[in-house]
Amino acid sequence: MKHSKKFREIWVSTDSHMIANEATKCGAKVHWRSRMSATDTASSLVALQDFIKGHKEFDRIGLIQCTSPFLAVKYLNEAFEHLQQGYDSVFSVTREFKLRWKENRPEKTFVAVNFDPARRPRRQDWDGELVENGMFYFTRRHLISRGLIQGGRIGVVQVERKDSLEVDNPADLNLARYQSGDL
Numbered sequence: 751m752k753h754s755k756k757f758r759e760i761w762v763s764t765d766s767h768m769i770a771n772e773a774t775k776c777g778a779k780v781h782w783r784s785r786m787s788a789t790d791t792a793s794s795l796v797a798l799q800d801f802i803k804g805h806k807e808f809d810r811i812g813l814i815q816c817t818s819p820f821l822a823v824k825y826l827n828e829a830f831e832h833l834q835q836g837y838d839s840v841f842s843v844t845r846e847f848k849l850r851w852k853e854n855r856p857e858k859t860f861v862a863v864n865f866d867p868a869r870r871p872r873r874q875d876w877d878g879e880l881v882e883n884g885m886f887y888f889t890r891r892h893l894i895s896r897g898l899i900q901g902g903r904i905g906v907v908q909v910e911r912k913d914s915l916e917v918d919n920p921a922d923l924n925l926a927r928y929q930s931g932d933l
């Protein structure tokens with residue numbers, strides 16, 4: 751984020767003194783989360799709503815999730831270009847080539863969701879699908895106030911598969927360590 755030199759201010763939203771200390775050491779400002787937005791089940795939207803309540807000065811806000819360790823400046827630069835072109839919200843996605851199936855209950859039968867089994871696509875013949883990878887979300891204050899992270903004119907930044915890992919459990923953390931050469 752710092753290396754992109756595009757942010758007016760960088761804030762870390764937390765209720766932890768340890769994280770706040772680290773943030774300050776790195777030159778970020780600290781937003782102390784309200785109790786309601788610092789629970790295990792609070793969504794990012796709730797955290798954003800909590801942030802804008804205390805910071806009326808920002809119209810555009812970028813939420814960078816620390817669970818995406820392979821964030822790169824090139825992706826942020828692309829997001830900024832989109833914002834300059836007039837997009838209201840821009841978020842990160844990865845192109846996936848997954849054939850998805852849905853379970854019918856209670857019959858326990860299955861139907862294809864995103865392809866026709868009679869005409870199974872090959873990756874090479876298919877554009878695939880854009881899937882959120884949780885790396886970042888740029889948005890506007892008025893959208894957050896309305897309970898939206900994505901809205902208005904919506905744009906995306908495509909992140910390479912190798913950079914799109916999201917850490918959600920200990921196995922992901924091991925993978926991230928392995929990928930970054932820490933293991």
Ligand SMILES: CC(=O)N[C@H]1[C@H]([C@H](O)[C@H](O)CO)O[C@](O)(C(=O)O)C[C@@H]1O
Pocket residue numbers: 792793794795813815882883884885887899916
């Ligand atoms: C901005 C946003 O909505 N963040 C949400 C993310 C993203 O949906 C996910 O990272 C996309 O891959 O998921 C959670 O962490 C989750 O479900 O555990 C909840 C969090 O509120």
